[in-house]
Amino acid sequence: MSMPAKSIAVIIVAAGKGERAGLDGDAAPKQYRLLAGIPVLSRTIAAFLDHPQISHVLPVINAGHGERYAALGLADPRLLAPVAGGASRQASVLEGLKALAPLRPDLVLIQDAARPFATPELIGDVIAALQHHDGALPALPLTDTIKRSLDGREVSGTEDRRQLSAAQTPQGFRFGQIFSAHMRAGNVRRDFTDDAEIAEWAGLRVAMVMGDAANIKITHPDDFTRAEHILLGDERxxxxxxxxxxxxxxxxxxxxxxxxxxxxxxxxxxxxxxxxxxxxxxxxxxxxxxxxxxxxxxxxxxxxxxxxxxxxxxxxxxxxxxxxxxxxxxxxxxxxxxxxxxxxxxxxxxxxxxxxxxxxxxxxxxxxxxxxxxxxxxxxxxxxxxxxxxxxxxxxxx
The missing domain is CATH 3.30.1330.50 (2-C-methyl-D-erythritol 2,4-cyclodiphosphate synthase)
Known part of the structure; x- marks a missing residue:
């Protein structure tokens, strides 16, 4: 059993262009768009700054978004200056890990900027799971029947949904282990879809905790409507x-x-x-x-x-x-x-x-x-x- 963590850092991955969530007449990347009057990225960062176990929060932003980020006006002693991300999510996370290395945190949580609804309970569950595992992520069991297709037109098989779950963030890891795994992975593959996949590839033990149906990732324009419903209720x-x-x-x-x-x-x-x-x-x-x-x-x-x-x-x-x-x-x-x-x-x-x-x-x-x-x-x-x-x-x- 590992010793209790002394420090916990969070990487907020916000380097994407967010083009799929764009609306007509709104050129802002999704992480900077307003959600019920507050930018998505501001909400995501606040969710972690409000958690008592978090020591540092590091935003990883697009190199061309410096002015947009500064306009958020965020200030907190635990909020670190943003660093520029890479050409992919995998590369951006690695840049964040490199920037955190001098602080030598015990644990690191990696969070998508487009998931502004991480609750204190969800964050706490991921942190707690790291006492016994190398990594942890929230996941939701699938309820729909999942079909497999080789050509995208005809069904070639049906998956056993009892063995499948939908991954969410924050995904948590022991800092040294995930940093080493990312460094090695970058020399082999650059198409890992999330950090848990890199951890699995590196042979780390990754636990799943129960996810939250409201912890959605804003990807498409309709997701903003759904997100406002979550914030304000169906009877807005x-x-x-x-x-x-x-x-x-x-x-x-x-x-x-x-x-x-x-x-x-x-x-x-x-x-x-x-x-x-x-x-x-x-x-x-x-x-x-x-x-x-x-x-x-x-x-x-x-x-x-x-x-x-x-x-x-x-x-x-x-x-x-x-x-x-x-x-x-x-x-x-x-x-x-x-x-x-x-x-x-x-x-x-x-x-x-x-x-x-x-x-x-x-x-x-x-x-x-x-x-x-x-x-x-x-x-x-x-x-x-x-x-x-x-x-x-x-x-x-x-």
Whole structure:
């Protein structure tokens, strides 16, 4: 049994051109393309820097990608300066091993840059297997029936899938052994498909640990869609924006309802419900974001049950419609335009009412007030206008 490793280095193989994963209009190699807003290579490197057992991470990049790599802006004491790779994956790994040699790590993990989903558990399993074996790799048993063909057109045989597995990375080895194997292999063959094959060729004992179905290698354009599903889930969320506008005139009274708060005033707002112009505008904004028409569709003025009703009922209904779609309200922004009454001191209370009604944090609600500089019907204090916007997240494809 070997002694516990003192240091573990990781080689990230990122020297390829990534042409098969290119999309129309996007010339970036796949390892530098954005995946849910973050470059693939950044995600892959982060997966290992986040693991507590890793001592060093060495990217091996294409000689022509120096500026692309620098633009990632990666910084960590364990992240080594990148080295240029070779003409093949095999040659690139050898360049990485040569660069690590002065550090003399006990173990080395070799990872494809295009596999950004290596979990801490998967990395840990590979490392643990190296306590008893010369090498280790994650692998998944094949579930499809595998056919063999000599000419690519006709079936010439069926493989026993019980003996076959799909190899993944990271593949781990004792550093000295895999370095020696790579040096010797380069003098004999240059078409090894992965490092485990070189280890097998060199007579090393290579163990298999259970792979992860989500640990995919991004190769083709469709793989980016699959990768985003893994990151964000099959019910990926999209953000939608809605806007609302409402106006109510004054009539004799002693208070106005604004934002769910009763404010003393020498008049009231004229309307079928409590005429809360702010909540009406916000309700319309939320309904608009999810394509549900406006407040009048759901609460017709002709329906007497809503006469004098609190507008929080309308707002809560809009919030419930978002929730029924599996969505959530991200934020609300309301602007009230009035000469009087003065609103600014009541804004925190309005935010609290709106937040409670919608079941969100008050930090996601903004209520602002302004005047119309004495212009128009607002300036003549004949009424109040409210404008609102709301952003909601709903499942994509809803």
């Amino acid at each position: 969320m999209e953000t939608r924006i809605g806007t609302g506008y409402d106006v109510h005139s004054f009539e004799p009274g002693d208070a106005v309802w604004l934002g769910g708060v009763k404010i003393p005033h020498h008049a009231r707002l004229n309307g079928h419900s409590d005429a809360d112009v702010a909540l009406h505008a916000l309700t319309d904004a939320i309904l608009g974001a999810i394509g549900e028409g406006d407040i009048g569709v759901h609460f017709p003025p002709s329906d007497m049950q809503w006469k004098g009703a609190a507008s929080t009922i309308f707002l809560r209904h809009a919030g419930d419609l978002v929730a029924k779609r599996g969505g959530r309200i991200v934020n609300c922004d309301v602007t009230i335009v009035a000469e009087a009454p003065r609103i600014a001191t009541h804004a925190p209370a309005m935010c609290a009412v709106i937040a409670e009604t919608l079941g969100i944090s008050a930090s996601r609600v903004a209520v602002k007030a302004t005047t119309n500089e004495k212009l128009g019907f607002i300036g003549r204090e004949e009424g109040i206008v409210a404008m609102a916007s709301a952003s909601v997240e709903v499942p994509r494809g809803d």
